[in-house]
Amino acid sequence: MNRFDYIRPVSVPEAIAAAAVPGSAYLAAGTNLLDLMKVGASRPERVINITRLPGLDRIEWLPDGGVRVGTLVRNSDLAYDERFAKTFPVVAEALLSGASAQLRNAATVGGNLMQRTRCAYFHDLAGACNRREPGSGCDALGGENRLQAVLGWSEHCIATHPSDFCVPLAALDAIVEVEGPHGGREIALDTLHRLPGATPEQETALLPGELIVALRLPAEASSFSRNARYIKLRERTSYAFAVVSAAAALEVEGGTIRKARIALGGVAAKPWRAREAEALLEGKQATAQAFAEAAELALAEARPSGDNAFKIELAHRIVTRALSLALEGTPQAMPALPASPFPALSGANHVI
Amino acid sequence: MSLSIGLTINGQPRTVALDDPRVTLLDLLRERLDLTGTKKGCDRGQCGACTVLVDGRRINSCLALAASLDGATVTTIEGLADGEALHPVQAAFIEHDGFQCGFCTPGQIMSAIGLIAEGHAGDDPERIRELMSGNICRCGAYQGITEAVLEAQKTLAERNRRDAA
Ligand SMILES: Cc1cc2nc3c(=O)[nH]c(=O)nc-3n(C[C@H](O)[C@H](O)[C@H](O)COP(=O)(O)OP(=O)(O)OC[C@H]3O[C@@H](n4cnc5c(N)ncnc54)[C@H](O)[C@@H]3O)c2cc1C
Ligand code: SF4
Ligand code: FES
Ligand code: FES
Numbered sequence: 392m393n394r395f396d397y398i399r400p401v402s403v404p405e406a407i408a409a410a411a412v413p414g415s416a417y418l419a420a421g422t423n424l425l426d427l428m429k430v431g432a433s434r435p436e437r438v439i440n441i442t443r444l445p446g447l448d449r450i451e452w453l454p455d456g457g458v459r460v461g462t463l464v465r466n467s468d469l470a471y472d473e474r475f476a477k478t479f480p481v482v483a484e485a486l487l488s489g490a491s492a493q494l495r496n497a498a499t500v501g502g503n504l505m506q507r508t509r510c511a512y513f514h515d516l517a518g519a520c521n522r523r524e525p526g527s528g529c530d531a532l533g534g535e536n537r538l539q540a541v542l543g544w545s546e547h548c549i550a551t552h553p554s555d556f557c558v559p560l561a562a563l564d565a566i567v568e569v570e571g572p573h574g575g576r577e578i579a580l581d582t583l584h585r586l587p588g589a590t591p592e593q594e595t596a597l598l599p600g601e602l603i604v605a606l607r608l609p610a611e612a613s614s615f616s617r618n619a620r621y622i623k624l625r626e627r628t629s630y631a632f633a634v635v636s637a638a639a640a641l642e643v644e645g646g647t648i649r650k651a652r653i654a655l656g657g658v659a660a661k662p663w664r665a666r667e668a669e670a671l672l673e674g675k676q677a678t679a680q681a682f683a684e685a686a687e688l689a690l691a692e693a694r695p696s697g698d699n700a701f702k703i704e705l706a707h708r709i710v711t712r713a714l715s716l717a718l719e720g721t722p723q724a725m726p727a728l729p730a731s732p733f734p735a736l737s738g739a740n741h742v743i
Numbered sequence: 744m745s746l747s748i749g750l751t752i753n754g755q756p757r758t759v760a761l762d763d764p765r766v767t768l769l770d771l772l773r774e775r776l777d778l779t780g781t782k783k784g785c786d787r788g789q790c791g792a793c794t795v796l797v798d799g800r801r802i803n804s805c806l807a808l809a810a811s812l813d814g815a816t817v818t819t820i821e822g823l824a825d826g827e828a829l830h831p832v833q834a835a836f837i838e839h840d841g842f843q844c845g846f847c848t849p850g851q852i853m854s855a856i857g858l859i860a861e862g863h864a865g866d867d868p869e870r871i872r873e874l875m876s877g878n879i880c881r882c883g884a885y886q887g888i889t890e891a892v893l894e895a896q897k898t899l900a901e902r903n904r905r906d907a908a
Contacts, residue, residue, distance in 0.1 A: 392765045394763075394765070395764065395765070396764075397746065397764035397808075397810055418808065418811065420802075420806075420807070421806055421807060421808050421811065422788055422803070422806045425767065425806050425807075425808060426787055426788060426806060429786065429787065438764070438808075440808075440810075440811045442811055467861075471861075471863065490788075490877070491791065491876055491877025491878075492801065492854070492857070492858065492861070492874050492875075492876075492877050493791060493794055493801050493802050493803045493854065493857070493877045494788060494802075494803060494806075494877065496800045496801060496802050496857070497802045497803070497806070497807065628873075628876070629872075629873055629876035630876040630877055630879075727867055727869040727870045727873055728869065728873050729873075
């Protein structure tokens with residue numbers, strides 16, 4: 392780990408002023424930042440601890456039924472908040488399918504949104520990586536790439552964004568509240584993460600020094616609470632990143648889909664909202680056939696970026712599965728294995 | 744840059760001078776405070792061997808900057824037993840063969856204490872396994888670990904009921 396100055400601001404304006412100096416990084420729980428600093432993939436000269444900033448650790452319900460979640464709320468506290476989990480079950484399920492109980496206890500909202508790719512070459516200083524070092528090349532392209540992107544990638548970078556949390560947030564039109572050197576602004580979560588194009592090092596829409604202060608879910612997102620699921624395929628049952636995942640949320644009336652929301656995870660450098668697939672479903676009967684067509688459309692543009700054509704078929708199946716499980720209904724209680732595509736049989740013996 | 748932080752470790756308030764802000768909580772415990780019960784497996788958040796309680800919550804101490812925890816209360820494996828009397832979770836691990844080589848065990852035990860306090864597993868072994876998945880055991884003692892957590896949870900609940908009566 393490189394040497395750095397450790398800065399402890401006591402207010403948001405002080406933190407933003409501190410971060411305006413080039414080479415600064417905000418530190419929340421550190422579960423991603425420290426990990427990257429240990430291998431040298433991140434080398435901030437100034438580390439600005441934001442965990443003591445006042446007023447950023449609250450879950451506030453808005454008069455219209457939406458919710459505003461401070462950036463310092465811990466992933467587990469949000470997922471287990473009773474009202475939150477009831478109102479936005481697909482978000483709670485995605486949160487609980489991520490990382491481990493220890494990591495969720497530490498990880499913050501903003502840290503989860505801003506976590507970096509898990510591409511092995513991004514972490515390995517011996518590798519060429521345009522995202523880490525612009526212009527150096529992309530070793531993933533001809534290398535180990537079976538878990539890389541199948542949507543929205545470019546020949547400059549084929550990495551994926553690893554967050555589970557962001558997938559239902561993109562589906563439900565979440566808004567990110569930001570404060571920065573030039574005041575406050577709001578960013579749609581769907582536009583927070585950028586596709587690589589020719590500048591993969593520009594990972595998000597945040598400008599230098601900008602701080603995420605809160606996340607908002609609009610009241611309309613609560614209309615999906617009865618039919619919403621997050622389904623995540625992993626290479627082991629738990630404590631693993633998604634190979635592919637999908638959030639599906641439906642508003643159904645007498646068998647007809649009134650509204651649909653679909654987003655995919657693990658397929659692109661951002662959580663992938665499938666708007667055309669949503670539009671195709673709206674007004675249709677909720678049938679297996681319709682779900683398969685929607686999945687087809689969601690992946691129409693997908694193409695392998697290497698040895699990962701299998702992910703397209705898997706993503707297709709995961710979207711179909713998420714939609715049919717959403718139609719079955721949000722489970723009364725959080726499944727024992729959140730987001731698992733395995734049937735939720737208690738005592739199932741796939742672990743022993 | 745020199746920093747001084749206050750921590751309550753296993754019930755003891757301590758002032759710790761840090762000559763370097765890069766120290767993780769894990770390295771502080773092991774290298775500077777001689778509390779080597781907490782283990783370093785991966786140092787990357789991937790194994791759970793370094794699990795401790797910070798303000799009562801289980802976290803990975805390898806991914807926590809010590810300097811950022813100024814004022815926190817930390818409990819490690821060394822802080823569990825009451826003299827010769829083992830903590831119920833420690834006793835249950837022995838009773839149920841919840842380990843073989845023992846390297847992951849301090850992390851498993853701290854994680855189990857956190858899990859029981861969180862109260863989301865009930866008596867469902869599947870939920871216990873899922874919520875203990877952040878602790879990898881190279882020896883594969885998972886069956887015994889699950890049984891130990893279930894039993895310790897029962898023992899602690901009974902003890903709480905008795906204390907309340
Ligand atoms: C072994 C392991 C397994 C994991 N598995 C999963 C998984 O399955 N699914 C999943 O979704 N995640 C997973 N994670 C990632 C985990 O969710 C993130 O590490 C965590 O959410 C980061 O939160 P933090 O508070 O620790 O952020 P930090 O590490 O403190 O920060 C992360 C980044 O965000 C920036 N940042 C933090 N807060 C703000 C803010 N308010 N404004 C602007 N920038 C900010 C920091 O500068 C830094 O670049 C895993 C992590 C590990 C180590
Ligand atoms: S895929 Fe992106 S992150 Fe991975 S090596 Fe290529 S440029 Fe770097
Ligand atoms: S040493 Fe901390 S998780 Fe492995
Ligand atoms: S007992 Fe050996 S690693 Fe768990």
